[in-house]
Amino acid sequence: MKTLLIVSHPYPDQSQAVRSLQQAAEPLPNLLVRNLESLYGHDTRAIDVAAEQAAHDNVDRVVYLFPIHWFNLTPMLKAYLNQVWTYGWAFGPEGKALQGKEMQVVVTAGASAHTYSAEGLIQSRIQEILTPMKASALYVGMHYAEPLAFYEAMGAQGDRLAGFRDALRARLSAPLSPSLVA
């Protein structure tokens, strides 16, 4: 099984959690990592669409790893979706490149799990915050896996960060869920 890991963080120099999670994933077998800011900086027009599309060849699972900033995707990840998921490739009559692949979203968040609950300050679960990713996945025929969210991630270190890393490695090492296996 082959996995493509798309990573985005708008402030790479300040990142601790996302950086550590990327490093934890990198040694896993059959995993291709594409860090958008490492490849393209913050230039939304610099994204190499052909290279990003080619990176999906023979991939079964696509993982999107990013921090939650103002309850949203990062700018480069949004630009990536706009430009890479094209008509005729991701959707439209001939656009079947993503069909049948699993989408696994992995996010870090500064707020607590309670904040991300119906009773919490924002009265929204992480599943609701990530609705654009779910809708995009289903629109192009991907299977949407339950998101993996790491709360209170700002400044996490030691055992807590190690727990995040272990949870990510376990999720990426798990087989596709049975309903997703052809």
Ligand SMILES: Cc1cc2nc3c(=O)[nH]c(=O)nc-3n(C[C@H](O)[C@H](O)[C@H](O)COP(=O)(O)O)c2cc1C
């Ligand atoms: C500009 C900005 C906006 C943020 N907005 C949110 C937010 O909406 N919700 C949240 O839970 N955390 C928010 N945070 C906290 C980050 O999600 C958290 O610091 C990050 O996920 C930790 O990962 P990192 O060390 O890789 O940056 C925000 C942080 C920044 C810098």
